[in-house]
Amino acid sequence: MKLATLRNGRPDGQLIVLSADSSRYVAAGRIAPTLQAALDDWNAHAPALAALAAQLDARAIAGQVFDPAQVLAPLPRAYQWIDGSGYLSHLERVRTLKGSKDEELQSSRPLLYQGGSDSLSAPTDAIRVTDPDLAIDFEAEVAVITGPVRMGATYAQAAAAIRLVTVCNDVSLRRLVVDDLQNGFGFFHAKPSTSFAPIVATPDSLGTAWRDNRLHLPIRIEVNGTLFGQPNAGTDMHFDFADLIVEAARTRDLAAGTIIGGGTVSNRHDETLPIKRDGIGFACIAEARTVEKLKYGRARTPFLKPGDTVRIGAMSADGVSTFGDINQRVALA
Amino acid sequence: MKLATLRNGRPDGQLIVLSADSSRYVAAGRIAPTLQAALDDWNAHAPALAALAAQLDARAIAGQVFDPAQVLAPLPRAYQWIDGSGYLSHLERVRTLKGSKDEELQSSRPLLYQGGSDSLSAPTDAIRVTDPDLAIDFEAEVAVITGPVRMGATYAQAAAAIRLVTVCNDVSLRRLVVDDLQNGFGFFHAKPSTSFAPIVATPDSLGTAWRDNRLHLPIRIEVNGTLFGQPNAGTDMHFDFADLIVEAARTRDLAAGTIIGGGTVSNRHDETLPIKRDGIGFACIAEARTVEKLKYGRARTPFLKPGDTVRIGAMSADGVSTFGDINQRVALA
Numbered sequence: 001m002k003l004a005t006l007r008n009g010r011p012d013g014q015l016i017v018l019s020a021d022s023s024r025y026v027a028a029g030r031i032a033p034t035l036q037a038a039l040d041d042w043n044a045h046a047p048a049l050a051a052l053a054a055q056l057d058a059r060a061i062a063g064q065v066f067d068p069a070q071v072l073a074p075l076p077r078a079y080q081w082i083d084g085s086g087y088l089s090h091l092e093r094v095r096t097l098k099g100s101k102d103e104e105l106q107s108s109r110p111l112l113y114q115g116g117s118d119s120l121s122a123p124t125d126a127i128r129v130t131d132p133d134l135a136i137d138f139e140a141e142v143a144v145i146t147g148p149v150r151m152g153a154t155y156a157q158a159a160a161a162i163r164l165v166t167v168c169n170d171v172s173l174r175r176l177v178v179d180d181l182q183n184g185f186g187f188f189h190a191k192p193s194t195s196f197a198p199i200v201a202t203p204d205s206l207g208t209a210w211r212d213n214r215l216h217l218p219i220r221i222e223v224n225g226t227l228f229g230q231p232n233a234g235t236d237m238h239f240d241f242a243d244l245i246v247e248a249a250r251t252r253d254l255a256a257g258t259i260i261g262g263g264t265v266s267n268r269h270d271e272t273l274p275i276k277r278d279g280i281g282f283a284c285i286a287e288a289r290t291v292e293k294l295k296y297g298r299a300r301t302p303f304l305k306p307g308d309t310v311r312i313g314a315m316s317a318d319g320v321s322t323f324g325d326i327n328q329r330v331a332l333a
Numbered sequence: 334m335k336l337a338t339l340r341n342g343r344p345d346g347q348l349i350v351l352s353a354d355s356s357r358y359v360a361a362g363r364i365a366p367t368l369q370a371a372l373d374d375w376n377a378h379a380p381a382l383a384a385l386a387a388q389l390d391a392r393a394i395a396g397q398v399f400d401p402a403q404v405l406a407p408l409p410r411a412y413q414w415i416d417g418s419g420y421l422s423h424l425e426r427v428r429t430l431k432g433s434k435d436e437e438l439q440s441s442r443p444l445l446y447q448g449g450s451d452s453l454s455a456p457t458d459a460i461r462v463t464d465p466d467l468a469i470d471f472e473a474e475v476a477v478i479t480g481p482v483r484m485g486a487t488y489a490q491a492a493a494a495i496r497l498v499t500v501c502n503d504v505s506l507r508r509l510v511v512d513d514l515q516n517g518f519g520f521f522h523a524k525p526s527t528s529f530a531p532i533v534a535t536p537d538s539l540g541t542a543w544r545d546n547r548l549h550l551p552i553r554i555e556v557n558g559t560l561f562g563q564p565n566a567g568t569d570m571h572f573d574f575a576d577l578i579v580e581a582a583r584t585r586d587l588a589a590g591t592i593i594g595g596g597t598v599s600n601r602h603d604e605t606l607p608i609k610r611d612g613i614g615f616a617c618i619a620e621a622r623t624v625e626k627l628k629y630g631r632a633r634t635p636f637l638k639p640g641d642t643v644r645i646g647a648m649s650a651d652g653v654s655t656f657g658d659i660n661q662r663v664a665l666a
Binding site for chain 2: 077080151189193254255
């Protein structure tokens with residue numbers, strides 16, 4: 001089952017159910033007006049939403065043409081957004097940039113940070129910044145949305161709490177990362193609004209692409225229309241999503257509608273940019289710059305500037321962007 | 334105007350309007366079903382809610398008896414909870430405990446951290462921990478709830494966005510603070526659910542107790558029924574709430590319903606515990622222990638353990654707990 005949130009002038013938008021090919025939709029208002037409402041009583045609502053999707057697929061309901069430009073983030077405001085660090089090679093590559101400590105390179109327990117969840121950006125919203133010189137970067141990630149999770153949840157309970165899967169862009173202002181981390185209180189100013197792909201999908205609807213609590217699809221990133229990276233999110237993910245949920249729930253309950261990011265997708269390889277047609281590349285600029293510094297003595301790839309665009313999508317084997325594309329332009333606020 | 338959120342079996346509870354003396358209430362359902370709904374369209378809803386309060390005070394509406402044991406947190410789940418550090422003496426006293434850096438002692442810009450906001454505790458909820466030995470502490474704070482704030486807001490815009498005032502208990506697991514901060518990603522495991530007083534009040538309803546964007550009332554804290562501290566929240570607050578909002582909105586918008594904490598209330602004085610009847614004391618155990626270490630060579634005040642209770646309230650000149658009391662017991666989860 002695939003869901004999305006249509007723009008309707010209200011802060012939480014309107015929940016819609018999509019056809020399996022994402023071409024058509026029907027409003028889910030009779031069942032749940034918003035995605036949060038659906039998540040609040042998922043066991044009751046999910047079967048009804050799935051039945052609606054089946055009717056749409058069988059053309060028992062005609063539905064309307066789905067236009068990804070008309071959606072908000074699946075949860076335009078959420079009660080929790082936690083970003084984890086599933087990919088150790090991302091941490092290894094960016095740690096010198098961040099002035100962060102060796103302790104960060106933990107392979108026994110994942111790092112997490114509490115992100116701002118009060119205004120999550122639509123897939124086509126601008127990346128708004130007050131200063132063009134903040135070293136603006138994207139971070140292409142897989143994210144899951146959970147049901148309620150009890151404090152001290154087991155791995156199996158955590159895995160069972162995964163309701164929906166999508167991709168997101170954890171926008172980062174690298175010039176402010178060092179300040180945030182040196183202050184010791186964690187990321188804050190360096191992490192403006194995270195953006196989300198148009199569509200969320202249940203794990204079962206993803207077939208073999210979802211297994212071992214990981215999304216086994218390449219995440220394709222284009223900057224200004226040119227391929228920047230296509231690392232596979234299922235490769236080199238040291239901590240899977242159930243691991244991240246277990247860690248997040250160590251000392252607290254997680255409410256239904258908690259969004260957990262897997263961290264910047266990162267594969268172990270020594271390639272640099274510009275990548276070849278079949279290359280892997282990177283899911284953020286910071287990693288590319290670190291590799292360039294090591295290879296060439298200086299970083300070549302610039303950070304984003306106003307007017308630049310970034311496109312992010314999880315590509316299926318037949319070349320379809322599974323959750324639709326994030327497609328953002330940088331703009332001065 | 335005073336508002337609260339009544340327990341009704343739903344995640345967001347039911348918004349109620351209180352009489353000025355907090356003795357009676359009437360449901361606000363005809364105007365806004367929840368506090369978040371009221372905040373989403375405050376300019377339309379606040380006058381109607383105030384009119385209801387006036388009818389209650391004039392006894393044109395009888396209302397029902399208000400029982401603070403029946404409420405949830407004002408926002409039982411919020412889209413954002415940001416804790417600031419308004420009181421520099423708190424930072425100075427606890428920094429050795431936290432293993433944090435000198436850079437933290439900034440007097441030019443306040444520190445902020447992003448807190449978990451998906452499950453905020455009712456005033457009488459237990460402080461639930463999985464391990465009794467985590468150095469369980471309370472932090473008594475003043476908090477404000479804001480309307481929408483634009484990125485780059487001015488001090489005047491920030492001040493104008495303050496909708497409601499209350500007190501909260503930013504529960505801290507001190508044994509996990511060092512780990513969280515050493516990891517470099519900020520507080521996470523060390524900060525389980527924050528609890529809130531039963532009542533939120535508009536700044537204008539607080540009279541002279543609210544001025545200069547600070548709450549000028551002593552915050553009275555009792556541990557196991559014994560006075561622990563009564564520092565005045567209006568004294569030594571280096572950064573006021575408008576300062577904290579300006580800082581929070583430097584690189585991002587803040588959505589309506591954002592909760593901003595002022596940090597652990599802390600007055601500059603060299604007293605230790607147990608405090609005298611007219612003493613000031615402390616609004617968290619960590620500060621008391623630091624002062625004791627300096628004076629006596631070792632900390633005497635234990636952290637909380639299961640079965641211990643903590644009571645927190647902002648006391649008016651005539652001895653009334655303005656927002657009602659937070660009254661929590663520590664329990665193993």
